[in-house]
Amino acid sequence: MINVQGISKRYGSIKALNDLDFSINERSCFGLVGPNGAGKSTFMKILVGVIDRFDGDIQVFNQSVKKDQLAVKRCIGYVPQDICLEETLTANDNLTYFGRLYGLSGEHLRNRIRVVLEQIGLSERAHDKISKFSGGMKRRLNIGCAILHEPSVIVLDEPTVGIDPQSRHSIFSLISELKELGSTIIYSSHYMEEVEQICDSVGFIDKGKLVEHGTMKQVLDKHRNAAIFVAKDGMVTEELTAYGDVMQTDAGFFINCADPLSTMGIMIEHFRENGITPERLELSQTRLEDIFFQLTGLRLRDNG
Ligand code: ADP
Numbered sequence: 001m002i003n004v005q006g007i008s009k010r011y012g013s014i015k016a017l018n019d020l021d022f023s024i025n026e027r028s029c030f031g032l033v034g035p036n037g038a039g040k041s042t043f044m045k046i047l048v049g050v051i052d053r054f055d056g057d058i059q060v061f062n063q064s065v066k067k068d069q070l071a072v073k074r075c076i077g078y079v080p081q082d083i084c085l086e087e088t089l090t091a092n093d094n095l096t097y098f099g100r101l102y103g104l105s106g107e108h109l110r111n112r113i114r115v116v117l118e119q120i121g122l123s124e125r126a127h128d129k130i131s132k133f134s135g136g137m138k139r140r141l142n143i144g145c146a147i148l149h150e151p152s153v154i155v156l157d158e159p160t161v162g163i164d165p166q167s168r169h170s171i172f173s174l175i176s177e178l179k180e181l182g183s184t185i186i187y188s189s190h191y192m193e194e195v196e197q198i199c200d201s202v203g204f205i206d207k208g209k210l211v212e213h214g215t216m217k218q219v220l221d222k223h224r225n226a227a228i229f230v231a232k233d234g235m236v237t238e239e240l241t242a243y244g245d246v247m248q249t250d251a252g253f254f255i256n257c258a259d260p261l262s263t264m265g266i267m268i269e270h271f272r273e274n275g276i277t278p279e280r281l282e283l284s285q286t287r288l289e290d291i292f293f294q295l296t297g298l299r300l301r302d303n304g
Contacts, residue, residue: 001026002047002153002184006056009042009208016042018208020056024201029175029185031199033192033288035298039208040188041081044157047186048078060153077151081158083138084145085130091117091141092126095148102149112148119177120144121170136167143174154178155186160194172198190300192289202288206296216288223291228255228264232278243267252280 002024009017017039024030032040045051047058049069058065060072085094092113099109117123120140130138139159147154156175160168175198179185189195195202196216203213212219230240231252240246243266244257257263260283271278293299 001059001061002186003059004056005058007043007046007058008055009039009046009051016208017046017054020205020210022203022210022213024184024186026061026184027179027182028201029179029187029199031195031202032186032188032205033190033195033202033292033300034188034205035190035300038205040205041157042208043205044078044155044186044188048076048155049073050078074149075152077146077149077154079143079146079154079156079159081161083142085138085141087131088129090127090129091122091133091144094130094141095144098145099148104149109148112150116144116148119147119174121174134164134167136163136170139163139167140170140174143171147178151183153184153186157188158190159187160189160191168194192287192292192300196288204292204295206298211295212291219291220286220288223286223294225256225286225290225294226260227284227286228257228260228267229253229280229282229284230255230267230278231280232276235278254284 004020004022004024007017007020008015020043032043034040042051046054047060047065049065049072052069060075063071065072086097089097095113095116096109099112104112117126120143122137122140122144125133125137130141133141143156143159159171163171175185175187187195187199199216201213201215202219204211214222228243229252235253237246237248237253240253240255243263244255247254247256255263264281264283267281270276289300
């Protein structure tokens with residue numbers, strides 16, 4: 001269990017983190033979600049020991065990031081947002097370098113490099129200089145460097161920013177595999193679909209404050225608010241206000257009401273009697289993206 005206790009961090013007059021209190025279960029995949037500048041990287045850097053001046057404490061399996069720095073660092077693998085590799089060296093040499101930093105050597109290091117290259121799908125490219133690698137391959141290698149020492153906690157700061165779909169898919173598979181093998185994963189992203197797909201618990205962070213957290217199911221259930229979606233050329237809001245609160249978007253109309261299923265039945269009856277055939281009429285379930293919007297008024301669009 002990772003216990004975050006009253007973490008606050010200031011950069012001069014900027015309050016980057018404001019009294020964070022939450023816990024992350026062992027062997028879970030926790031998604032930390034928020035817009036740029038929300039405080040995700042700052043939190044991760046405190047957890048992994050890159051930032052050591054802050055208020056509060058984090059217990060990582062009963063060891064304090066403040067008092068037991070070295071022990072905590074040993075059990076964590078940190079994948080920073082910026083790729084940190086030596087371009088003039090091969091994948092194998094980069095892994096060797098990082099492995100030695102973690103105190104690995106000899107046959108054990110060679111074995112770990114073999115396993116990790118397999119896990120990140122780069123075995124065939126082990127002896128190529130990474131200056132020839134795509135952005136996605138470099139990101140995978142960056143993850144590889146952080147897992148050589150078999151850490152029980154893996155911290156990934158926005159690992160899929162600006163990469164091709166194939167590498168993104170391969171990073172998802174790798175995260176699932178690492179979780180299966182028993183690691184606890186902490187993953188920051190502003191791609192909601194991604195977090196909803198691979199994380200089993202989530203925390204929303206906005207302006208340094210944790211605005212919601214829990215298991216994915218708890219958060220979705222708590223804020224679940226099914227709406228009716230209807231689209232028809234020429235339809236206007238006034239035709240729908242009798243059914244609930246109407247919100248018009250480019251694609252059509254969302255109607256929020258207490259009992260969407262029964263209301264949809266009434267709408268269907270009305271449409272049938274009046275010869276109206278909508279292009280689309282469906283129940284729309286709340287997504288993580290909608291909940292974040294409800295709580296913060298912010299949209300985190302997937303632009304990548
Ligand atoms: P995120 O990772 O969610 O984008 P950050 O943790 O990087 O957010 O930043 C949180 C806030 O702290 C932002 O307002 C950012 O400008 C500020 N900040 C981050 N690092 C520094 C720094 N080294 N010096 C001053 N301000 C910083």
